[in-house]
Amino acid sequence: MSEPTATATTTAAPVDGAATLSNPLRAGMSGEHIGDPCSIVFFGASGDLFKRMLLPAIYLMKLDGTLPSDFALIGFARTPYTDDAFRDYCREQLQTFMPEGQKPGGALWDDFSKRIGYITADFKDTAHFVQLKERLAANDRDLGTAGNHLFYLATPPPVFPVVVEHLRKAKLTPNDNTQGWTRIVVEKPFGTDLETARSLQKTIEHAFPESAIYRIDHYLGKEPVQDILALRFANTIFEPIWNRNYVQNVQITAAESLGVEERGDYYDRAGALRDMIQNHVMNMFALVAMEPPVSSDADAIRNEKYKVLSAIAPPTYAQVASMSARGQYGPGTIDGKPVRGYREEDDVAKDSNTETFAAVKFFVENWRWAGVPFCLRSGKRLARKVSEIAVTFKPIPHRFYGEKTDSIEPNVLVLKIQPDEGISMRFEAKVPGAKDHVRAVYMDFNYGTGFGITSPPPYERLIGDAMRGDQTLFTRWDAVERAWELVMPILDTWRDSKDFSFPNYASGSQGPPSAAAIFEQWRPL
């Protein structure tokens, strides 16, 4: 099913016999492509995600001029607000979370706030969804939103199916929309395992075609993650060596020094493998390992991402022990300060068996990558916060240069995702002097010093893309399902075998020693 577009060719007979055209003023216009007029409905608008991330992102788009002028925001949540009270709430949150110079005020805030509405709702009550339908129609009439509706599920995941089902019952699906488009944005996690993911998908696809579903992984909104494609496909020099003939291993790390903070209740049911590896890390994996797409179309890229994931054989239960490792942090020291262990955290069971560290080694069984280990790891309370992709190349095949005592290290290309976004390359250079000593040197590009700006917030890019109908940075169902298929044997094995060694790494350390059993050359944190 294809979505109708709001700015389609006019069908009315034009004056002077001019040919019917889409807006000719848009031809060749440079600058940011602004999305279609639309209403965005935030389910769960009284929650943390909305006030800290989503509302500031939307307001920043207003300030930047990238938000459609004909725009409306509807909050839909249990906390009772009138429209005016919700506008005040939004203003308070923006006052708190927007930086100086971008606080709400003036004509732009007035225009923005008059486009904010709210429905106090019980997610299980269809009548409230009918009320939503009426509000959307009023927005189309009064605020120029042109029949385009973007539904954003910012609720806890168990509520997703409930909301989708009621949207269907209230006839708010794409199939019911004859005026414009209807899309739905779904936050992660998409399911808690393969079965729940499939069940959720079945519920959503009953109401929304894949072309209207936008599954958010905010890592894909980060500039350095997008830069993976730029590095690989906007340069000639890397692709010829981006394969098993030259690459020794690829390590993808998403390490944090923080603990679970206030997310103990959620995290104790999730763990590192579900929370990070199944989604963020696997998405980065796909971008690094995929074949070049034939175009920049969303599905051309997503096709290649799925293809490479489907070239990985899910581990058998017998293989899990040799290709995965897990850990749980105990007390330790971070940044010079003592911190408590995971089992002492709030809302965490005292005998919790949840892993706060997960490491996995996959092999992509295709011509490009056969035999190259892809080593993924993620954990909390590790030595430092770092997210990176490190491509280690093979050693030189024959050594004739350098003094005998020199150690010649393999080249390493590192894509640094956070905190120091950029790219670095390690290579060998001759040490100035009479002898032929060589040593490793580093060529560094940092976004901060190379472009002098910090990257725009991921949600600003992602919400804008959803309004523009660009699904490139959103995960397609087949890739989500495949990622679950790859981790399920590991999750099942871990569930069935209680690890009595927990906790097995100190906070502030490199992680559990067991990680070395699956891969010996982890980069130090």
Next chain:
Amino acid sequence: MATALTSPNAFDLAPVIAELRARRHARESIDVATMTLVLFFEDATLGDGARERVHRLTAKHPARVVVLDASHAAKRPHALTACAAHDACPAARGEWIELGVKGLDADVLRSSVAALALAEAPIVLLWVAAGAGDDARLSALLPLARTTVFGSSALAADASQLREVLAVARAHPEAPICDVAYLRLHPWQEAIAQFFDRKDAVDELFALRHVEIACSTEPEAYYLLGWLASRLEWTPCSEREFCNRFGTTIAFAIARKKGAHPIGHVELRSAATTFRATAADGDAPTIALAVSGALRHPARMRPIVDTGIAALVERAIVTLQHDRVFVDSLAMAGAILESRKG
């Protein structure tokens, strides 16, 4: 140390190049550079303002900056400072080379810029001087530059410097050029285009019969009119009218008024509908969009963003290629000017 000059058309760059090399060895030079930015000016006051904007630009786009100061005689042929040491903009990064070039001929300038430019980075030329149309120095530098940026409305509020830009474009059709006065129009172009994004509004676009622009500086108004006319295939058929390809006339007017914004308002009228975009001040400058008549639309506000010189020049240098729409708009602005004999 400066070398004594025996001829006003000689220039000794050896000390400058030696100093750059010494800085590199002392690790005082930048590690990343996106361009060599060449700034030329003749008026010292304009030059000071341009320097400040260039500093802000290099905070985001590290560069080697070569200032060709034609307001001073070449008594001190060069002064070399690191941007980081510049009080006006501690965030700026890069190398900063000041050359006094008053009285030096075009070929000396060309060879100096060629000698000082970074080998692997494009040259961007910012030309902040009147009379560009027949300036031999500009003609000598144009072929070196990946793009040349003019500021026609900074030099004069009337259209005189726009005519100079036009003359440059006609004399050097192959040279990528742009004008800050045009780049500044993007928020207005977006606002006007938005009026006609609706299916039922596109026909009104072809039914327009009157265009009025109020401005404080004329280049922007002529560019905006030129843009509109070139997109809609109008041609000037008199001092105050366009004709479309069916011979229907569309009246136009440019009214100069004092104001904080280069464009104060734009009004487009068909027989049935009026579209009005008006600049409004406040905490942040905005454009208010209003539609009245047969076709109605709720009132809207759009921000006017990125109109500082640094941001506009950034837009020019990021693309670094011919902007077809700009070329068409400039050509049409020229045709309008000629029809007005203004």
